[in-house]
Every structure is written in structure tokens, then in C-alpha cells.
Amino acid sequence: MSIEEEAAAAARRPPSENPHFIAGVVGAAGDHDAPLLRRLLAGLDTADLADVVEHVPLETALTIARLIGRELPAEFLADLSTERREEVLPELPPDYVGRALDELDTDDAAAVAADIDEKQLGAVLAAADEDTRLVVEEALSFEEETAGRLMQREYVAAPEGARVGDVIDRMRSEAAELPDVFFEIYVVDPAMRPVGAVNVSRLMRATRETPVAEIMAPVKALVRPEMDQEEVALTFQKYHLASAPVVDEAGRLTGTVTVDDIVDVISEEGEEDLLKLAGVSEAAQTDSVFRSVRARAPWLLVNLGTALAASSVIRVFEHSIAELVALAVLMPIVASMGGNAGTQALAVAVRAIAARDLTESNAPRYVVREALTAVSNGLIFASVLSGVVALWFHNGLLALAIALAVIINFACAGLAGILVPLTLRRFGADPAVSSSVFVTFVTDIVGFLAFLGLATVILLS
Secondary structure, rough: OOOOHHHHHHHHHHHOOOHHHHHHHHHHOOOHHHHHHHHHHOOOOOHHHHHHHHHHHHHHHHHHHHHHHHOHHHHHHOOHHHHHHHHHHOOOOOOHHHHHHHHHHHHHHHHHHHHOOOHHHHHHHHHHOOHHHHHHHHOOOOOOEEEHOEOOOOOOOOEEOOEEEHHHHHOOOOOOOOOOOOOOOEEEEEEEEEEEEEEEEHHHHHHOOOOOHHHOOOOOOEEEOOEHHHHHHHHHHHHHEEEEEOOOOOOOOOEEEEHHHHHHHHHHHHHHHHHHHHOOOOOOOOHHHHHHHHHHHHHHHHHHHHHHHHHHHHHHHHHHHHHHOOOHHHHHHHHHHHHHHHHHHHHHHHHHHHOOOOOOOOHHHHHHHHHHHHHHHHHHHHHHHHHHHHHHHHHHHHHHHHHHHHHHHHHHHHHHHHHHHHHHHHOOOHHHHHHHHHHHHHHHHHHHHHHHHHHHHHOOO
């Protein structure tokens, strides 16, 4: 690639992926060169600006906030990750943050306010408008990761008797307070309960004299503020929604949840489940070593306990291993293959539970399927491994012992992979957090016990 082509390729990269740009920002911050920082960051999309602040070292990010924080656009705060936003906000003047909350949509304002330290929050809200303050306080009254935190308080509603022309004129009037982006207009009864919804595209195609009641569609789903955000995301996925109305206990329309927030929820929940499956509760590029160790060490401690239990099984057969050294060579293979089979079944089960595909009604079908799949794979790889062992050690009985052990361990691995998360869920535990430790424990114990036990009976008895 020529120098010109490399320069063109670098120019097409996002700023956060351009090492020369990041080095320039870090250098300008290190020199406390505010004018240069302004020139470098001017014109960046707010999402790119947030990405740059997340990719630079923490001290650089804090310096940017101190030097030119007042000049950053409000949307930049909403685009920052939660971890970096919590670190940057204390360096920003409370009056700037308060004005930024006024400029943001209510759902974004609530998200930013949730990351403000309690000592700073009072000063920030004092600098914001009264309407913003009330909206933020209401949002923060709901639990984290609920629809009440995601809800946008701005929405467009029309009475049942309205005509298309009336709705359009109302939206175009200066008095209308419209959200920046919206997809549907909710048709409400006199008590403000949603009775239908009209897509904006359909509204614009209709004549001015058409009653909105004629072109509205039934509301597919209603969201309550206390509903868990993962459940809201599943509702959006099930009904292919772009937005959904949020209603209070009396069924009155109070806000809306839009798909842009749901995309973030799906990403966050998917990442969270993936990390939990590995026994890691949290991970971010801004985490300190201490924070990472604290998050991961507890499950490693549990894993140490299960490993010691598996080792105790090996010790029971130490005389057999001493008489036939080949057992020490082959036993890790049995445990490792069983562990992989169990991990496959576990991944399928956890995903199905998270997606609400695996329920009590269809659990038996999942259990049978995973058990039969595991046994079938066990038969295949038992045949392959026994052939390898027979050629390697010239011992047909040893090949028979390892073949039977693989089949037994695969069968137990498949059952453990599906039954462990189901059992944890039944007892109210999160199956994504601790299932892998217990599945590995089962496959190690069964693998060592089956192989060493069968080998002792078949070869040494």
C-alpha cells in the first residue's frame, strides 16, 4: 500500500481508531494546550467525540473536561459510556451539566443524572430548569435497569376524534413540544389512555380530512415504568416495535420507550450475560487492576474448590495410575472433551433462558435433545479416541475403557449443561453467573471417576 493510500485509509477511520489523532489529543492535553484541543475536537460528531474521550487515558480525559468542558456539546455526555461518564462528570462545572440536562431528551437527561455523584447532583439540578429537575427526580425514583429510567417523557398524542390535518397543524405549531425523534402518534381517549397508534409515515400519506381513528393500529404492547429493561427489549423484539407507550397504574400515557434505547439495552444485556457466563461480573477498558481482580477473584476461588475436589478423585486411584502410567496421560483428554461438551450445552441453555425460549413447559424437550446430542457426539468421539489409543498403546482393553468413559462423560456433560442453569433459575439464582463452574465440576469429577474407575476394573482387577 502506497503512502497516499495509507493516508486515505487513516482518514476514513473513526478518530478513536487513528493512533496519530489520539496521540495528538494526548499530547495537547499533556501540554494543557486548550486552543489545540479545541481545533482537534471541533467538528467531531458527538458519538466520535465521546469515543475519543473513552479511548484516551483517564488523566487525558479529565484534562479535556477541565480545559474545554464548558464548550463540549450536551449530546456528548449522553454518548459517553457509563464508566467514563462517572469519571468525567466531577470535573465539569455543575452549571454546565445542568444546562446540558435541559438540552437533552428526557431519557438521556435521566441517564446522565444517574451517573452524577450525590454531592454534585443538587448543584446540577439547581442550575437546570424546573421541568428538567422534576423529570430527572421522577426518573431517578425508579430502580436501575427499568423502563422508568429508559422512558422519554416527550411524546405526541391525539384525541380519538381528531383529523389528520388537525394533528399535523398541531405538531407544526410553535406551542408544540415535540421530541427530537419520534415514530408514532398515540391516539388516546379522554382519560389519556392509549387506544391506538399511527405511524408518522401513514399519517403523512392520509388526507387532511381523514379521522386518525380510521388509520390507527391497535397498540401491540404497553410498558409499565417498573418493567425490567430486558423484558422491555424482549417485547420490542417479539412485536418488531420502533416505540412503545409507557402507562401508569391507571393506564394513562406517561411516556414512550424508543428503539434507540432498546438497541443499547440489548447490547448491554448480551455483554453482561457473556461476561457472567465466564464468571466475570463486570469489565471495561477504564477498569483498574484492583477492580478487575475484585470482580473475578470470587469465582476463581470457587473454581479452586471444585478443582481440589476433582483432584481428590484422582488421588483415590493413585495406585492404579502408578501401575499403568498411560492413565495419567489419557485422563485429561476425557475430562477436557466432557468439559467442552458441557460448555456447548450450557451456552445453548443460557441463551434460551435469556431469550425466554426455554420455559418450564418445554424444558423436557430441551433436556432430551441435549442428552441425545451429547450421547451421539460421545459415540462418535469415543470411536475415534479408542482407535487412537489402541494404535498408540497397543492395548484393546485400555481403548475400551476410555471409549466407555467418554460416552458416560458426554452424557453427563449434556445433562449438566441444561439441568444446572435450570436448577439455578428455579432457586432464584442467575444461571449465567455460576453455571460454568458447576458444569466443569461435574464433567471433571465424572470424567476422572469414569475413566480411572473403568480402567481399574477392566485392566487391573
